[in-house]
Amino acid sequence: MVAVVIGVDPHKGSHTAAAVSAAEELLGELRVGACADQVQQLLAWAAAWPERTWAVEGAGGLGQLLARQLLAAGECVLDIQPKLAARVRLLAAGNTNKNDPNDARSVAVAALRSVGVREACREDHSAVLKVWSERYKDLGRARTQVACRLHAVLCELIPGGVRKRITAGQTGRILASITPADAVAAARWQLAAEHAADLRGIDARIRQTRKKIDAAVRGAGTSLTGIFGVGPVIAAAVIGEVRDVSRFPSRDHFASYNGTAPIEVSSGGRKIDRLSRRGNRRLNHAIHMAAVTRVRHRHSDGRAYYDKKLAEGKTGKEALRALKRQVSDAIYTTLQADAARAAARPAPDEPGRATGERLFSQRGRLTPPAPALRASHSRTRHQLTAPPATPADPAPAPSRTAATPSERAGGSRTGAQPGRTAAPAGRP
Numbered sequence: 001m002v003a004v005v006i007g008v009d010p011h012k013g014s015h016t017a018a019a020v021s022a023a024e025e026l027l028g029e030l031r032v033g034a035c036a037d038q039v040q041q042l043l044a045w046a047a048a049w050p051e052r053t054w055a056v057e058g059a060g061g062l063g064q065l066l067a068r069q070l071l072a073a074g075e076c077v078l079d080i081q082p083k084l085a086a087r088v089r090l091l092a093a094g095n096t097n098k099n100d101p102n103d104a105r106s107v108a109v110a111a112l113r114s115v116g117v118r119e120a121c122r123e124d125h126s127a128v129l130k131v132w133s134e135r136y137k138d139l140g141r142a143r144t145q146v147a148c149r150l151h152a153v154l155c156e157l158i159p160g161g162v163r164k165r166i167t168a169g170q171t172g173r174i175l176a177s178i179t180p181a182d183a184v185a186a187a188r189w190q191l192a193a194e195h196a197a198d199l200r201g202i203d204a205r206i207r208q209t210r211k212k213i214d215a216a217v218r219g220a221g222t223s224l225t226g227i228f229g230v231g232p233v234i235a236a237a238v239i240g241e242v243r244d245v246s247r248f249p250s251r252d253h254f255a256s257y258n259g260t261a262p263i264e265v266s267s268g269g270r271k272i273d274r275l276s277r278r279g280n281r282r283l284n285h286a287i288h289m290a291a292v293t294r295v296r297h298r299h300s301d302g303r304a305y306y307d308k309k310l311a312e313g314k315t316g317k318e319a320l321r322a323l324k325r326q327v328s329d330a331i332y333t334t335l336q337a338d339a340a341r342a343a344a345r346p347a348p349d350e351p352g353r354a355t356g357e358r359l360f361s362q363r364g365r366l367t368p369p370a371p372a373l374r375a376s377h378s379r380t381r382h383q384l385t386a387p388p389a390t391p392a393d394p395a396p397a398p399s400r401t402a403a404t405p406s407e408r409a410g411g412s413r414t415g416a417q418p419g420r421t422a423a424p425a426g427r428p
Contacts (some may be wrong), residue, residue, distance in 0.1 A: 007108025009100050010063035017042060018104035020047060024112060029101050037070040048118035055080045057109035059120040067120045077120040084110040129216050130240025134234060136209045141203045150195040156188055168200035222338050226301050227330050229293035237286040238331060245335040259284040260328040291324045
């Protein structure tokens with residue numbers, strides 16, 4: 001049982017901490033400014049409770065930096081969702097004003113009451129994918145904004161404007177054919193030229209970001225790109241949001257997390273399922289784009305499944321929702337297969353994993369047990385070295401316990417190959 005839980009309400013300029021006992025009694029409060037020594041101040045204040053656990057609200061969001069610093073200091077950190085702390089504050093009696101000390105206390109109480117609270121962990125390669133995925137999304141939004149403004153300016157220069165997707169090269173050809181008649185038209189012409197320059201720069205940055213995403217996805221060693229409709233951009237978004245697929249016990253839990261599972265609404269004898277607006281919307285958007293890609297390609301199995309649902313009387317939106325659930329199941333199965341292969345593959349910095357030798361924890365690293373004497377000091381040194389083989393001795397048979405590098409490379413590609421159509425029925 002944890003003796004003390006320290007809840008932290010993080011903000012951009014300050015962090016408020018509240019220490020709560022196992023009986024939910026307030027033991028102390030502290031407010032520190034967001035500065036270089038914020039962790040040192042928190043640790044010095046919390047030294048009075050050696051058996052402590054930190055509960056940070058939104059450890060994957062606004063409290064991400066503070067959670068990483070606490071983990072680096074060797075502390076145990078829990079990730080508390082804001083809705084859990086809000087429920088504690090809503091149901092509490094007495095002083096329930098919305099302020100930082102009450103929020104910090106609510107975070108600590110939520111950590112004590114909630115079952116299955118996720119422990120914050122150190123960042124891995126999935127964080128790299130999330131960084132470039134968010135960068136790609138921001139660039140896409142910026143391009144849409146510039147393109148909309150460019151369309152509006154061109155409508156004032158030429159009749160009808162440009163109806164299709166606008167590009168910088170197309171804008172340059174249009175502007176070259178226009179001769180401004182007065183100062184107002186000249187100003188609009190110059191504004192369109194500046195928008196075209198902005199569009200050209202954004203397109204260049206988008207191409208560079210795509211190259212970085214492609215390299216990061218290849219470095220992840222995932223087979224998600226083997227699913228029809230899932231490219232490097234969608235794979236990066238999925239891995240960046242999921243991080244560790246083992247936290248989802250089943251594909252139903254994963255579908256509930258990404259919002260592709262319907263919500264049951266019942267009252268008396270009336271029972272219906274409605275569209276879920278919950279879950280991770282970024283992950284839901286990635287699954288939506290994969291499903292739309294399947295529908296657009298008539299030769300894909302996803303389009304066949306979509307047409308089948310339409311033939312059953314479903315509407316277009318209902319058929320697309322059913323297809324999104326199948327894509328979610330396929331992604332979950334593939335992520336589990338990737339995790340199983342990664343667990344079976346020996347890590348280069350953990351000796352003894354491939355040979356089955358028992359490892360011991362020393363200074364935070366798993367190392368094999370050291371011998372009592374070094375080989376140079378052992379009296380049985382001659383037993384450690386195999387005798388030289390004579391010409392009459394037969395050559396030893398090659399060991400088949402360890403795979404060659406080419407075999408390991410081939411074994412890591414046992415999943416679906418890129419470009420191959422995956423079954424959309426969710427039973428890959």
